[in-house]
Amino acid sequence: xxxxxxxxxxxxxxxxxxxxxxxxxxxxxxxxxxxxxxxxxxxxxxxxxxxxxxxxxxxxxxxxxxxxxxxxxxxxxxxxxxxxxxxxxxxxxxxxxxxxxxxxxxxxxxxxxxxxxxxxxxxxxxxxxxxxxxxxxxxxxxxxxxxxxxxxxxxxxxxxxxxxxxxxxxxxxxxxxxxxxxxxxxxxxxxxxxxxxxxxxxxxxxxxxxxxxxxxxxxxxxxxxxxxxxxxxxxxxxxxxxxxxxxxxxxxxxxxxxxxxxxxxxxxxxxxxxxxxxxxxxxxxxxxxxxxxxxxxxxxxxxxxxxxxxxxxxxxxxxxxxxxxxxxxxxxxxxxxxxxxxxxxxxxxxxxxxxxxxxxxxxxxxxxxxxxxxxxxxxxxxxxxxxxxxxxxxxxxxxxxxxxxxxxxxxxxxxxxxxxxxxxxxxxxxxxxxxxxxxxxxxxxxxxxxxxxxxxxxxxxxxxxxxxxxxxxxxxxxxxxxxxxxxxxxxxxxxxxxxxxxxxxxxxxxxxxxxxxxxxxxxxxxxxxxxxxxxxxxxxxxxxxxxxxxxxxxxxxxxxxxxxxxxxxxxxxxxxxxxxxxxxxxxxxxxxxxxxxxxxxxxxxxxxxxxxxxxxxxxxxxxxxxxxxxxxxxxxxxxxxxxxxxxxxxxxxxxxxxxxxxxxxxxxxxxxxxxxxxxxxxxxxxxxxxxx
Amino acid sequence: xxxxxxxxxxxxxxxxxxxxxxxxxxxxxxxxxxxxxxxxxxxxxxxxxxxxxxxxxxxxxxxxxxxxxxxxxxxxxxxxxxxxxxxxxxxxxxxxxxxx
Amino acid sequence: xxxxxxxxxxxxxxxxxxxxxxxxxxxxxxxxxxxxxxxxxxxxxxxxxxxxxxxxxxxxxxxxxxxxxxxxxxxxxxxxxxxxxxxxxxxxxxxxxxxxxxxxxxxxxxxxxxxxxxxxxxxxxxxxxxxxxxxxxxxxxxxxxxxxxxxxxxxxxxxxxxxxxx
Numbered sequence: 001x002x003x004x005x006x007x008x009x010x011x012x013x014x015x016x017x018x019x020x021x022x023x024x025x026x027x028x029x030x031x032x033x034x035x036x037x038x039x040x041x042x043x044x045x046x047x048x049x050x051x052x053x054x055x056x057x058x059x060x061x062x063x064x065x066x067x068x069x070x071x072x073x074x075x076x077x078x079x080x081x082x083x084x085x086x087x088x089x090x091x092x093x094x095x096x097x098x099x100x101x102x103x104x105x106x107x108x109x110x111x112x113x114x115x116x117x118x119x120x121x122x123x124x125x126x127x128x129x130x131x132x133x134x135x136x137x138x139x140x141x142x143x144x145x146x147x148x149x150x151x152x153x154x155x156x157x158x159x160x161x162x163x164x165x166x167x168x169x170x171x172x173x174x175x176x177x178x179x180x181x182x183x184x185x186x187x188x189x190x191x192x193x194x195x196x197x198x199x200x201x202x203x204x205x206x207x208x209x210x211x212x213x214x215x216x217x218x219x220x221x222x223x224x225x226x227x228x229x230x231x232x233x234x235x236x237x238x239x240x241x242x243x244x245x246x247x248x249x250x251x252x253x254x255x256x257x258x259x260x261x262x263x264x265x266x267x268x269x270x271x272x273x274x275x276x277x278x279x280x281x282x283x284x285x286x287x288x289x290x291x292x293x294x295x296x297x298x299x300x301x302x303x304x305x306x307x308x309x310x311x312x313x314x315x316x317x318x319x320x321x322x323x324x325x326x327x328x329x330x331x332x333x334x335x336x337x338x339x340x341x342x343x344x345x346x347x348x349x350x351x352x353x354x355x356x357x358x359x360x361x362x363x364x365x366x367x368x369x370x371x372x373x374x375x376x377x378x379x380x381x382x383x384x385x386x387x388x389x390x391x392x393x394x395x396x397x398x399x400x401x402x403x404x405x406x407x408x409x410x411x412x413x414x415x416x417x418x419x420x421x422x423x424x425x426x427x428x429x430x431x432x433x434x435x436x437x438x439x440x441x442x443x444x445x446x447x448x449x450x451x452x453x454x455x456x457x458x459x460x461x462x463x464x465x466x467x468x469x470x471x472x473x474x475x476x477x478x479x480x481x482x483x484x485x486x487x488x489x490x491x492x493x494x495x496x497x498x499x500x501x502x503x504x505x506x507x508x509x510x511x512x513x514x515x516x517x518x519x520x521x522x523x524x525x526x527x528x529x530x531x532x533x534x535x536x537x538x539x540x541x542x543x544x545x546x547x548x549x550x551x552x553x554x555x556x557x558x559x560x561x562x563x564x565x566x567x568x569x570x571x572x573x574x575x576x577x578x579x580x581x582x583x584x585x586x587x588x589x590x591x592x593x594x595x596x597x598x599x600x601x602x603x604x605x606x607x608x609x610x611x612x613x614x615x616x617x618x619x620x621x622x623x624x625x626x627x628x629x630x631x632x633x634x635x636x637x638x639x640x641x642x643x644x645x646x647x648x649x650x651x652x653x654x655x656x657x658x659x660x661x662x663x664x665x666x667x668x669x670x671x672x673x674x675x676x677x678x679x680x681x682x683x684x685x686x687x688x689x690x691x692x
Numbered sequence: 693x694x695x696x697x698x699x700x701x702x703x704x705x706x707x708x709x710x711x712x713x714x715x716x717x718x719x720x721x722x723x724x725x726x727x728x729x730x731x732x733x734x735x736x737x738x739x740x741x742x743x744x745x746x747x748x749x750x751x752x753x754x755x756x757x758x759x760x761x762x763x764x765x766x767x768x769x770x771x772x773x774x775x776x777x778x779x780x781x782x783x784x785x786x787x788x789x790x791x792x
Numbered sequence: 793x794x795x796x797x798x799x800x801x802x803x804x805x806x807x808x809x810x811x812x813x814x815x816x817x818x819x820x821x822x823x824x825x826x827x828x829x830x831x832x833x834x835x836x837x838x839x840x841x842x843x844x845x846x847x848x849x850x851x852x853x854x855x856x857x858x859x860x861x862x863x864x865x866x867x868x869x870x871x872x873x874x875x876x877x878x879x880x881x882x883x884x885x886x887x888x889x890x891x892x893x894x895x896x897x898x899x900x901x902x903x904x905x906x907x908x909x910x911x912x913x914x915x916x917x918x919x920x921x922x923x924x925x926x927x928x929x930x931x932x933x934x935x936x937x938x939x940x941x942x943x944x945x946x947x948x949x950x951x952x953x954x955x956x957x958x
Contacts, residue, residue: 659790659791660788660791661787661788661789661790661791662784662785662787662788662791662880663784663787664714664715664716664723664784664785664880664882665882667714667715668715668882668885668886668889671711671715671886671889671890671893672885672889674893675889675892675893675896678893678896679892679896682896682900688905689900689904689905690903690905693795694795694796694799694839697901697902698799698803699799699836699840700901701898701901702803702806702807704894704897704898704901705807705810705894706806706807706829707893707897708890708891708893708894708897709807709810709811709813709814710810710814711886711889711890711893712886712890713813713814715882715883715886715889715890716814716879716880716882716883716886716887717814717878717879717880718876718877718878718879718880719819719870719878721819721822721861721864721865721868722814722819722822722878724861725813725814725822725823725826726813726814728830728853729810729813729814729829732829732833732853735833735845735849736833736837739837739840739842739845740840742840742842742918743840743841743842743918746914746918748918748924748928749928751842751844751845751918751921751925752925752928752929752933754842754845755845755848756936756940758845758848758849758852758853759940759943759944760940761853761857762852762853762856762857762944762947763943763944763946763947764947765857765860765861766860766947766948766950766951767947767950767951767954769860769861769864769951769955770950770951770952770953770954770955771954772864772868773864773867773868773955774954776867776868776869777957782868782870783876784880785880785881
């Protein structure tokens, strides 16, 4: 029996897993209310358990006491490995959970936001077919994601990593009969796989370097390496490749916009709040490794910043409400990686946490809008919905304000933290350039978010007539989660109230033991004045963005058109997402060397080597063995039996010869016998018969 | 007078001829006739000795031999007829049901 | 002298007709020669002062058994047989065995110990033959006599049964 919530940590991933399994086995026969109750209930219980764990962790002293590792069984038993350092290590992987401040934050976010999205799905998917299948996949995803964040080793994390990738595929392609949906699902999975290759090679390097994949053990072995050790650089870069795949950074971001084909709650959960944040989590988990490789950190920060501004630029001109939010997600993830890259891992996780609230809220809100407009997703066909959809509108606006970074909503605190840490990073003056990039991105973020808000909810209604009649507010199952998330977006950031403004930045302190690097301490050198100045600057920038959006889309509606025609070429380039999808397609899919060439080569390898040698080969081997067995059976086993029979026959030939059935032959034998006997006796008793 | 040995020699010769006939001929009738020859050889032997030893027992025994010969000939020929009805043959080598 | 000459003639006749009995293809010929053999044997019995047996031989053997043989030959279809091989496949060995047997018997008789020492009985012994046989038969050998009659009965029944059409 578990003694405490911590002991029962295994319940957290297992509850959703159990209900997923139930869905798999008997889901088809269950009525919808039962499905809803089971699946939402399991996630709700997981959330309560996570809360319990959090409370227990609070009760412990900060530092090593807050690290709780529980292993269940050995997965890969001890194998001796020769490490790079020359020593022999026993490589072992067990199935275990690591509960520390970082994973506590993660499980709370995943189960909490996940629960709200499950409840929302009850309303959103009420009229859809495959209800049980949807919830089954969703719960399976929860299980995989929780395994990922609770893992105690890179390999277990990878198990969860792959699992969420699978669930993403299943859920994006939920309406699999629609070709665009199944294509998008394939794209997501395949692009992720490319990243996973990097992750795997990184893991192999970790095995040969450290002899283990366990987080605690790896962290313990870090002291053997000096700053900038090339092996560590290689490991961290490879791991980051995996992160770009999962967290949609350049160059592997292309799957995320297409993933909007899936149901909106799926986009909210997987592609906003949880799965895409797995990369950030992984980098934060491995912060010890990253801090030994400044080059990798530079790479991470640069990629993050560039992705942020790049995605934001594409979000400016998209017309599908969900696409805008998708590019926004990519952009915000860029912020998180920027934070990690400058060494402020806690800030990155903080932004992850706040982003989960407002991005989920925005997605769910867009889902409510789509639901109200009977499936319309083009913002050019929306407008004037504020009065018709009050709750949706207000909550959506709250999310938009939060993401724009307006004080005192959540986004302000996290984004500002990142920008401050980037600016004040001492390791590299180049980071100041990245700060500027981040600032410009903030402007763009505010602009495109409020463009969305204004075009959707305000202004003239451009909704077609037949749809207009059916506009109705979403049911309670959908509006209540929206409201809950709005509250979270509003006050959620207060746990990270910075010291400069008088708070204690509780969040950063909470994560301090896990993040070995830069915390508040490093920022002490800069005066609070600089920090205030930057805060005001970022607020001003956000405000400017909102004002611009207001001008373009509410006051002077002709401006967007004029600007677009003035910079027609640039507009076209951005609108078509810089043609990246087309380039990838040309090079990797249809390309003679990389696309078709390699594809054909691998297909041939599969057909001739794997199938030919392996499958057909084993079939041939089986036939050969069977032929040998037949020969053995016929000639040796049957042969010995036959031999016995033949032996009997041969030995009896003389006897057969006697049994002719001819009486005269018998008489002859008798006569001959008599004659011979007589001869014998006469011989013997000669003297009796003859006198001479 | 004729020495008994002469009669015995004749008896031996007749006996041998009878044996040859039994062992050699295919026709069952001839075989039966050869058996009669053998029996007659024995009879001659008995009577020759009866004369030498002045004992009538030999001749009595010869009577019985003839009686038995008659009985045996009758039954044997009956069997032959029965056999001929089923097998359509009187050849001894064609009757080999017990061949094994 | 006369008896010796008689003996040799009759002996020759017996042996020759016996040989003819076993070598003729046609069974009827064999029967005829067997009759001649039995006849000459009967005459030899007469020479041996066993007149009764000579008569019995002729009446019973020739008149009964040989006639029976002839009847059976008549019943059995022997046209085919006349054209088939008379001797079977084992006649070489059979002949050899018979020859050895003859040799043994002759050797035993010629060089054996028993026969020369026995005196010859007077010619008038065992006379009158028939009365003597009758008396001995019905006094000393009554039981075998009766059993012989039963034997004949059994044989008769058996023969009838055997030859009966089922």
